[in-house]
Amino acid sequence: MKRVLPPTNLFLAFEAAARHRNFSRAAEELGISQPAVSRAVASLEEAIGVKLFLRSGPSVRLTTRGAELSGLMSNSFDAIEKLIASWKDKESGRKPVLLSISSSMAAHWLIPRLFDFRLAFPDVDLRFELIAGGVGQSPVRADLGLRRFPETSKAPPESHFLDEIIQPVAALDYIKRMGTLDQPRRNRTHTLITLSDHWCDWDTFARLAGLELPPNHKTMVFSDYSVALQSALNGQGIVLGWLSVTSRLLRYRSLLAASDRGFNTRATFNFILGDQTPVGGVVGEVREWLCAEVGKDVAKIGKGGRLHSFECHVLVS
Structure with missing residues (x-):
């Protein structure tokens, strides 16, 4: 017909x-x-x-x-693409895993680990569904997705990746030239890097963390968090760092804490399985690996219940 x-x-x-x-x-x-x-x-x-x-x-x-x-x-x-991809994967013998994360986490947290990932999962073809901006609680259409859960929401405990911890961070070169927010260099004006239209700007952070912002500071405003972080990595200012993205940068001293002030929002980041993803199997193993990796970061930069970046401490309320 x-x-x-x-x-x-x-x-x-x-x-x-x-x-x-x-x-x-x-x-x-x-x-x-x-x-x-x-x-x-x-x-x-x-x-x-x-x-x-x-x-x-x-x-x-x-x-x-x-x-x-x-x-x-x-x-x-999407279903047609997935079906065709599955045919190709069966022929190649590789197992596809579609991961939904923010573009900033992909750029600054995961991509530097891909060599280690391939060693751990030589038969897995890792693919990305990148989200611009915050991950929120949108439905997970991928096999596995990182999502933010407010304090009032309940996420499966086995999915926990990291608490939402925010701290000011900057490159070592910047701190040597300008000092930290707590101990600025004399006659120097700090540059604060911020995101446009984000719930946690510098004024909000200062109020919640009990931080007094430097007078007459300059600002740089970006709409993309990955670019804001890159600006800080280039020594152009201090940016608010979400530990879920910056943990590796802190671990290897690409960034340092720029203040002894920070706070835990009580929200959490969790890796949630997609609706069609079976519990266990290779996707579950990938989730365990991701959580273990951030655990290594925190173990390196954490001490006695406090987060620190070597000589710079971040208090978690």
């Missing part, structure tokens, strides 16, 4: 536009022009008699029915 559907290329254009929320980026992915994407979406809307996008200048957003169709198509394409 013949399917009564519009041409497939119209659906492909719509799916890309919906995923990117941008016709130009969809066109770039598909290798066609932006007007061609716009015409394809308009043709699909006309064929099915439903408005899929609300257009306002260069920006577009999905209608309720557009979001419904987009979700269905994304899930279908």
Whole structure:
């Protein structure tokens, strides 16, 4: 029986536009022009008699029915990609594990460990679903995902990765030139690196940690935490460091604590299995390895219930 559907290329254009929320980026992915994407979406809307996008200048957003169709198509394409990948993996004999973490954790915490990971799991093909910004509590569509649980939420105890601990950190070169927040160099002005639109800015941190910010300090504002950390690594200022991302940097002295003030938010970071991921097996072993690795970091920089970065201490309230 013949399917009564519009041409497939119209659906492909719509799916890309919906995923990117941008016709130009969809066109770039598909290798066609932006007007061609716009015409394809308009043709699909006309064929099915439903408005899929609300257009306002260069920006577009999905209608309720557009979001419904987009979700269905994304899930279908994900399933097709996963099926094809499984065929390839069976032929190669490798076991794929899809890991959902923040881009900053991938860049500064996990990628430097990939050599050790491959030694521990030579038959595992580790893949990434990277999240820009905080990981939050969004559903885990990957095999394994790091998520943040507030104090009031309960996460499976076996999934615990690390408490949310925040501390000011900076490169050794910066501290030698400028001093710490507690002992600044005379006639020097600190630069505080911060994230835009984040719940924990420097004023919030100072209030919660009991820290007096230096007067007349300069600021550098970034929208991406990985870039903010890289700026601190380059000796350009002091950044608020989330231990779940900075533990390796502290362990190997790429960054040092820039104050003896810090605090535990009582939230936790946990590695949660995806809905379709079986308990145990290779994914469970990968989770155990990740948790063991951060444990090694904390053991190196921790002492007597306090976190410290060698000569610089961070108090955890």
